Amino acid sequence: MILQAPEKKDFQGIHIVGIPDKRFVISIRHGKFQSVKESGERDGAVNGNKAGQRNEAVNRNGASEADEAETGEEREEQDGELWISPGLIDLHTHLAWTDFDHADQLKRDPQEIEAMQAKAFEATLRAGITTARDAGGLAQPTADYILRHYGLPLRVITSNGMFGAADARGIEHLQVRMNEVFASGADWIKIMATGGLGAPTEKVLEPNFSEQEFAFIVKYAHDHGKKVLVHSWGGVTIDWSIQAGVASVEHGMFLTADQAGRMAAAGVAYVPTASIYRIAADPKGVLALPPLISDRAARAAEAHPRAVEYAKREGVLIGFGTDYATPALHGSNLMELGTLREYGLSWEEALQSATSNAARILDAEQQLGAVAEGLLADAVVFRQDPFQAESSRQILDSIAMVLTAREGSLL
Numbered sequence: 001m002i003l004q005a006p007e008k009k010d011f012q013g014i015h016i017v018g019i020p021d022k023r024f025v026i027s028i029r030h031g032k033f034q035s036v037k038e039s040g041e042r043d044g045a046v047n048g049n050k051a052g053q054r055n056e057a058v059n060r061n062g063a064s065e066a067d068e069a070e071t072g073e074e075r076e077e078q079d080g081e082l083w084i085s086p087g088l089i090d091l092h093t094h095l096a097w098t099d100f101d102h103a104d105q106l107k108r109d110p111q112e113i114e115a116m117q118a119k120a121f122e123a124t125l126r127a128g129i130t131t132a133r134d135a136g137g138l139a140q141p142t143a144d145y146i147l148r149h150y151g152l153p154l155r156v157i158t159s160n161g162m163f164g165a166a167d168a169r170g171i172e173h174l175q176v177r178m179n180e181v182f183a184s185g186a187d188w189i190k191i192m193a194t195g196g197l198g199a200p201t202e203k204v205l206e207p208n209f210s211e212q213e214f215a216f217i218v219k220y221a222h223d224h225g226k227k228v229l230v231h232s233w234g235g236v237t238i239d240w241s242i243q244a245g246v247a248s249v250e251h252g253m254f255l256t257a258d259q260a261g262r263m264a265a266a267g268v269a270y271v272p273t274a275s276i277y278r279i280a281a282d283p284k285g286v287l288a289l290p291p292l293i294s295d296r297a298a299r300a301a302e303a304h305p306r307a308v309e310y311a312k313r314e315g316v317l318i319g320f321g322t323d324y325a326t327p328a329l330h331g332s333n334l335m336e337l338g339t340l341r342e343y344g345l346s347w348e349e350a351l352q353s354a355t356s357n358a359a360r361i362l363d364a365e366q367q368l369g370a371v372a373e374g375l376l377a378d379a380v381v382f383r384q385d386p387f388q389a390e391s392s393r394q395i396l397d398s399i400a401m402v403l404t405a406r407e408g409s410l411l
């Protein structure tokens with residue numbers, strides 16, 4: 001169930017994910033957390049209180065008497081225990097893409113593409129992702145149109161066109177192209193600094209740009225108030241990213257321990273997008289890629305756990321991103337949590353990468369990333385404690401409700 005910008009919504013005695021053994025009374029008004037207070041009492045039996053005392057406790061800690069009378073009928077009897085977390089943030093999606101190979105998308109008719117894109121937005125939202133940073137391919141006007149036309153309350157941040165090898169044609173060309181991206185309403189610039197699955201393994205770390213071009217893109221973006229995310233599998237472009245002070249490096253499976261230390265010191269975040277490479281490495285998996293490509297993905301996936309380990313050890317800010325780009329993958333976003341956990345993060349750290357860390361990377365900590373008074377009420381309500389889950393599938397299946405705040409254009 002997706003609840004969009006509720007005028008009024010109250011939870012009585014709900015757990016906040018990550019705060020053990022406490023319950024909270026949470027009031028949402030007009031899409032914001034109006035109050036988040038600890039419940040005074042838990043269970044009559046546990047505290048030795050008389051039966052019937054629990055409601056009193058809830059009233060005492062919740063809304064005022066007058067407010068209670070007014071909202072009384074809307075209060076839900078809680079069935080079972082519930083856990084609330086901030087809405088999850090996927091920092092690396094491709095919501096506009098419908099096919100692994102762009103040539104296949106071009107064969108589809110525009111209406112079919114639009115319907116598929118709308119489905120991608122909705123599937124992402126149903127997975128508990130309330131904010132998505134699109135890492136290329138989606139223009140802000142298209143996003144706004146889909147959100148409005150299909151009534152979807154996903155928060156979408158765009159970077160539009162990606163800057164890759166074809167743009168390594170000097171500063172003047174870059175300036176023209178970047179002005180076009182700014183004009184589209186994008187808040188981010190995406191640099192494809194190295195190759196990806198399309199490049200042979202021995203060449204994948206070679207830079208697509210000269211160092212001067214790279215530095216220019218970052219500076220020009222910063223001068224225009226835009227942030228920069230850098231696709232890099234590793235090598236010298238990670239050094240350039242640190243030097244230029246970009247917001248985040250994506251993928252980075254060949255990150256070294258030394259680079260991780262410098263990223264942490266410079267405040268450059270790392271978004272591993274780890275699960276997609278394992279999916280791509282399986283020739284029989286949902287992407288069913290040709291063996292040449294799935295072999296390259298396998299080598300990337302082999303390196304990834306070490307990169308995540310270095311980042312964790314050195315204290316790099318780790319952000320959650322899936323790089324999911326096809327109908328088979330949109331909606332499975334939480335698989336990334338499971339992969340991060342297998343690569344050495346705890347559930348808590350994995351969830352943080354998708355909430356408070358991600359909000360920091362977006363510079364949106366004042367609005368998103370925590371269940372706290374005054375913040376936007378983007379949230380996910382679970383039927384079980386995600387920290388006790390055996391798999392990311394279990395976390396997904398335990399989602400009872402996704403809540404999103406009204407304002408869609410704050411970022």
Ligand SMILES: [Zn+2]
Binds near residue numbers: 092094135323
């Ligand atoms: Zn990507």
